[in-house]
Amino acid sequence: MTDTGRFAPSTTGPAHPGTLLAALLCWLDARSRGGRVVLRLEDLDPERSTPELTSAMEDGLSWLGLDWDETVRQSANREAHEDALDRFAAAGLLYPCACSRATHKSHGLRSPDGGFRYLGTCRGRALPAGGWRECEEPLRVELPSGVVPCVDESGLDLSQDPAAQFGDPVVRRRDGAIAYHLASVVDDSLQDVTRVVRGRDLAATTGVQLRLRAMLELPRPVYRHHLLLLEQRGDKLAKLHGAVGLPRLREHYGASGLCGFLAHAAGLSPDPAPRTPRDLLADFDWRRVHAQDRVIHWDGTQLRVDAVRLLDV
Numbered sequence: 001m002t003d004t005g006r007f008a009p010s011t012t013g014p015a016h017p018g019t020l021l022a023a024l025l026c027w028l029d030a031r032s033r034g035g036r037v038v039l040r041l042e043d044l045d046p047e048r049s050t051p052e053l054t055s056a057m058e059d060g061l062s063w064l065g066l067d068w069d070e071t072v073r074q075s076a077n078r079e080a081h082e083d084a085l086d087r088f089a090a091a092g093l094l095y096p097c098a099c100s101r102a103t104h105k106s107h108g109l110r111s112p113d114g115g116f117r118y119l120g121t122c123r124g125r126a127l128p129a130g131g132w133r134e135c136e137e138p139l140r141v142e143l144p145s146g147v148v149p150c151v152d153e154s155g156l157d158l159s160q161d162p163a164a165q166f167g168d169p170v171v172r173r174r175d176g177a178i179a180y181h182l183a184s185v186v187d188d189s190l191q192d193v194t195r196v197v198r199g200r201d202l203a204a205t206t207g208v209q210l211r212l213r214a215m216l217e218l219p220r221p222v223y224r225h226h227l228l229l230l231e232q233r234g235d236k237l238a239k240l241h242g243a244v245g246l247p248r249l250r251e252h253y254g255a256s257g258l259c260g261f262l263a264h265a266a267g268l269s270p271d272p273a274p275r276t277p278r279d280l281l282a283d284f285d286w287r288r289v290h291a292q293d294r295v296i297h298w299d300g301t302q303l304r305v306d307a308v309r310l311l312d313v
């Protein structure tokens with residue numbers, strides 16, 4: 001079977017260098033295997049995602065030199081997302097959650113992704129007589145307990161007990177949007193995705209996704225998590241978000257210039273000289289990609305890689 005990868009950015013803001021690196025690595029991973037690659041524009045957030053941002057993401061990736069075998073907008077898959085909720089409801093696993101944000105955090109127990117654990121306070125609450133579609137509260141799904149074993153392709157041990165370490169996830173939000181993990185696993189299955197290549201910031205929740213996949217009897221893809229581009233913020237390192245978006249970058253870089261910088265930051269090129277994604281394809285190998293995150297900064301006209309700091313993985 002042909003490998004299929006997917007790049008699945010949320011379209012709630014402009015692409016930043018971290019988005020572009022993730023897109024590039026995902027594309028190189030699939031293309032270097034002779035595989036297919038799908039661009040899935042995750043546009044479900046009714047407040048923050050707009051058609052303009054969604055189109056800008058698609059245009060920006062194409063400008064960088066990336067191409068796709070299929071481009072889908074996640075909002076087009078509403079029916080499949082609702083089918084999954086119907087299945088959970090039929091199994092008696094779906095319930096409304098009335099907890100406020102304050103209640104949810106009051107116990108202070110953290111989940112592996114830095115959020116707060118949900119302790120199942122509302123488990124057992126019934127759905128409205130008319131079914132989940134009539135419910136105005138967020139909906140959660142009851143997870144079976146037990147460890148989900150997982151070591152990703154880069155060797156990260158992500159085994160965890162999602163029910164104990166996260167608690168039951170929200171699968172439909174208060175605003176009616178289908179929540180990220182559910183939409184993501186349903187769509188991976190619709191698009192026959194066999195390889196999920198993404199930034200290490202998403203690694204901590206892999207167990208939740210694997211559990212949802214198992215509950216819906218969806219196939220299990222290979223996961224691989226890669227380095228992040230970070231920026232110094234005060235004395236902390238943060239994901240490089242918002243510091244500089246693609247519209248600003250394009251005022252200062254051509255596509256191959258920016259691609260060359262990303263390749264250099266990731267370890268794929270000895271210098272930041274211009275490179276196209278196709279130039280990088282010939283000798284792409286994950287063993288050449290830095291394992292550790294890289295700290296970069298925007299000096300107003302250029303991106304620069306800061307002195308290497310070895311960060312805990």
Ligand SMILES: [Zn+2]
Pocket residue numbers: 096097098099120121122123
């Ligand atoms: Zn609750």
